[in-house]
Amino acid sequence: MRYHPLSDADREAMLAAIGVADIEALYADAPASTLLTSPLDLPPHKSEMEVERVLSRLAARNVAAGRVPFFVGAGAYKHHVPASVDHLVQRSEFLTSYTPYQPEISQGTLQYLFEFQTQVALLTGMEVANASMYDGSTATAEAVLMAHRLTKRRKALLSGGLHPHYAEVVRTISRLAEDAVADMAPDPRGVEDLIAQIDDTLSCVVVQTPDVFGNLRDLTPIAEACHRHGALLVAVFTEAVSLGLVTPPGAMGADIVVGEGQSIGNALNFGGPYVGLFATRNEFVRQMPGRLAGESVDADGRRSFVLTLSTREQHIRRDKATSNICTNSGLCALAFTIHLTLLGEAGLTKLARLNHANAVALAEMLEKVPGVELLNRTFFNEFTLRVPGDAAAIVETMAAKGVLAGVPVSRLLPGAGLDDLLLVASTEANADEDRAAFVSALKETL
Amino acid sequence: MTGLRFTKDHEYLRLDGDAAVVGITDYAQEQLGDIVFVDLPKVGKKVTKGSELAVIESVKAASEVYAPISGEVVEVNAALGEKPALVNEDPMQGGWLVKLKVDAPGEVEGLMDADAYASFVKTL
Numbered sequence: 198m199r200y201h202p203l204s205d206a207d208r209e210a211m212l213a214a215i216g217v218a219d220i221e222a223l224y225a226d227a228p229a230s231t232l233l234t235s236p237l238d239l240p241p242h243k244s245e246m247e248v249e250r251v252l253s254r255l256a257a258r259n260v261a262a263g264r265v266p267f268f269v270g271a272g273a274y275k276h277h278v279p280a281s282v283d284h285l286v287q288r289s290e291f292l293t294s295y296t297p298y299q300p301e302i303s304q305g306t307l308q309y310l311f312e313f314q315t316q317v318a319l320l321t322g323m324e325v326a327n328a329s330m331y332d333g334s335t336a337t338a339e340a341v342l343m344a345h346r347l348t349k350r351r352k353a354l355l356s357g358g359l360h361p362h363y364a365e366v367v368r369t370i371s372r373l374a375e376d377a378v379a380d381m382a383p384d385p386r387g388v389e390d391l392i393a394q395i396d397d398t399l400s401c402v403v404v405q406t407p408d409v410f411g412n413l414r415d416l417t418p419i420a421e422a423c424h425r426h427g428a429l430l431v432a433v434f435t436e437a438v439s440l441g442l443v444t445p446p447g448a449m450g451a452d453i454v455v456g457e458g459q460s461i462g463n464a465l466n467f468g469g470p471y472v473g474l475f476a477t478r479n480e481f482v483r484q485m486p487g488r489l490a491g492e493s494v495d496a497d498g499r500r501s502f503v504l505t506l507s508t509r510e511q512h513i514r515r516d517k518a519t520s521n522i523c524t525n526s527g528l529c530a531l532a533f534t535i536h537l538t539l540l541g542e543a544g545l546t547k548l549a550r551l552n553h554a555n556a557v558a559l560a561e562m563l564e565k566v567p568g569v570e571l572l573n574r575t576f577f578n579e580f581t582l583r584v585p586g587d588a589a590a591i592v593e594t595m596a597a598k599g600v601l602a603g604v605p606v607s608r609l610l611p612g613a614g615l616d617d618l619l620l621v622a623s624t625e626a627n628a629d630e631d632r633a634a635f636v637s638a639l640k641e642t643l
Numbered sequence: 644m645t646g647l648r649f650t651k652d653h654e655y656l657r658l659d660g661d662a663a664v665v666g667i668t669d670y671a672q673e674q675l676g677d678i679v680f681v682d683l684p685k686v687g688k689k690v691t692k693g694s695e696l697a698v699i700e701s702v703k704a705a706s707e708v709y710a711p712i713s714g715e716v717v718e719v720n721a722a723l724g725e726k727p728a729l730v731n732e733d734p735m736q737g738g739w740l741v742k743l744k745v746d747a748p749g750e751v752e753g754l755m756d757a758d759a760y761a762s763f764v765k766t767l
Contacts, residue, residue, distance in 0.1 A: 483680070508680070508700040517698075517705070 266631035270579045270622025271604040272435040274460045282535045300503045307502035310490035313534040320440040321454040322447025323476035327487035329525040330473030333457030334366040339486045340453040344401035344429045346484045352377035357384030358408025361609045387412030392422040405433040411576035420450025439577040441549030453477045462536030472529035486520030552578035556623040559632050579622040588619040600638040649760035656711040666739040675701040678730045683719040712750045714743035
C-alpha cells in the first residue's frame with residue numbers, strides 16, 4: 198500500500214462503512230472536555246538548521262554527565278564503553294534484526310543471545326539465563342511472579358535494601374495480579390533482620406546486593422532460612438560490574454538472580470532502554486519468563502542455535518504463558534555481550550577492582566569532611582553519606598558549582614525521614630581531579 | 644466396571660474397578676506432533692471431572708489434558724520425564740499419563756466407547 202494521507206473521500210467512505218455521519222459522531226463516547234476544538238498552539242515549522250540550534254540551546258542547559266565530575270548512581274552507572282561496542286552494534290544485521298524465529302536466517306542473532314546467556318549465567322553463578330528482560334526492575338517483578346508459580350504461594354517479602362523503584366514495580370505487578378507484598382523498612386545500614394520475617398506463607402524473599410545504599414550482603418543465611426520454609430531467594434543487583442569482584446549470588450544459594458545490565462556496554466541513555474538480566478537453576482527453567490536461545494545441530498550435524506522451550510511463551514501458551522514478555526532487549530544485550538567479550542574475565546575483574554578502589558579513595562576523602570559520616574561498613578562502588586543538612590539542597594548547590602554529587606535518598610524515598618542521606622557512586626570514569634573537585638565543592642557548600 | 648472410554652478432548656480412560664489409567668489417544672498425539680515435555684500432577688492431587696490434569700508440550704503447542712473422571716492421583720508415568728516421546732510412540736500403553744483412584748465410577752456414563760470414539764474422530 199502507499200502511505201498517502203487520507204483524502205476526504207477516504208474518510209467519508211470509512212464513516213459510511215461504520216455507519217456514522219461524521220467524526221464528531223464517531224467520538225461521541227469521549228467526554229467533550231477531552232476533545233480538541235481548535236488546533237494545538239504549536240510554533241510553526243522550522244528548518245533542520247533552526248531545529249538544531251534550538252535543541253542545542255536546550256541541551257546546553259543540562260549539566261551533562263560527561264562534562265562534569267559525576268558521582269550519580271542509584272541503579273544507573275556511568276562507565277566507559279569502548280567505541281568498538283557502539284560501532285559493532287550499529288551493523289545493520291544487528292540493528293535491524295527481527296525476532297529470530299527462523300533459525301536458518303538468524304544464526305548471528307541467536308548466537309549472540311546464546312553467548313549473552315552464557316555470560317549472564319557465569320556472572321551470576323547460575324545454571325541458565327534468558328535472553329534478557331526490559332530492565333532490572335521488570336526482571337525483579339518477573340522473578341517474584343515466577344517464585345509464586347513455583348511455590349504455589351502468593352506473598353513476597355521485599356528487603357529494605359531493595360531499590361525503591363524496583364520495589365514499586367513489584368508492587369504494581371503484584372497489585373494487578375492480586376498478590377501480596379510485605380515490605381521491610383528502608384535499611385541504610387544493611388542491618389535488618391530479614392530471617393526473623395521468613396515464614397511458610399512466603400513464596401520468596403527479594404534481597405539486593407550491593408543494596409541500594411551500597412552495602413554488600415551475605416545471602417547465604419537468608420537463602421538457608423528461605424529454603425527451610427519452602428520459599429525461594431530472589432537476589433537482585435543494579436550494578437553488574439560488581440559481579441566481577443563479589444561472590445556471585447548463585448554461590449550463596451539464590452534461586453533466581455535478576456538485575457540491571459546497563460553498566461556493561463550501555464550508556465546512561467536518559468534512563469533507558471536498559472537490559473534486564475535473569476538467571477535461575479535448571480530445575481526451574483520451565484517457569485522462567487522470556488526468550489531463550491539454545492544450542493542444537495542442523496541437518497548436517499553442525500553446531501547451530503535456536504529459540505528453545507518456547508512453549509513457555511505467549512505466542513504458544515496464550516493466557517497460560519509464564520509471562521507476557523515476548524521480547525528481549527536485543528541491542529542492549531548485544532552491547533553487553535560485546536563489551537564483556539572485549540573485557541574478558543580478567544578484564545572484568547580488573548575493571549571491578551578499579552571501581553572499588555576509586556570508591557574507597559573517595560569515601561576516605563569524604564569521611565574527613567567535618568560533619569560528614571559514611572554509613573557503610575561494606576560497599577562496592579557506591580556508598581551512603583550522612584550530610585549535615587538537606588542532601589537534595591546540597592546536591593543542587595554542588596550542581597551549580599559543576600559537580601554532580603549523587604542521588605539524595607529523599608528522591609528515592611520521599612517522606613521516609615532520610616533527607617540527610619546522599620548516595621554517592623564512583624566508577625572507573627572518575628579521576629583524581631574529579632574526587633578533588635567533589636571534596637572542595639562539598640566543603641564550600643557546607 | 645471395566646473397559647476403555649474416551650472423551651471429546653481425546654483423553655482415554657482405562658477403568659479397572661476404582662482405578663483408572665488416563666492418557667491421550669493416538670489421534671491426539673498425531674495432532675500435537677513431536678511431544679517434548681509432559682507436565683504431570685503431583686501424586687495425591689484431587690481432580691474433578693473436566694479439570695486440568697496435565698499439560699502436554701509439543702514443538703509448537705502446549706495443550707491441557709482434562710480429567711475424564713473425578714478422583715485422586717495415585718501414580719504418574721515417571722518414564723515420561725526422560726522420554727516424553729513415549730506419548731507419540733505408544734500413547735495407549737507405555738505413554739500413559741496418570742493413574743487415578745476413582746471417586747464415582749458412575750461418572751463414565753456419557754463418555755464414548757471405542758466404536759463411538761472412532762466414529763467421532765471420522766467427523767473431525
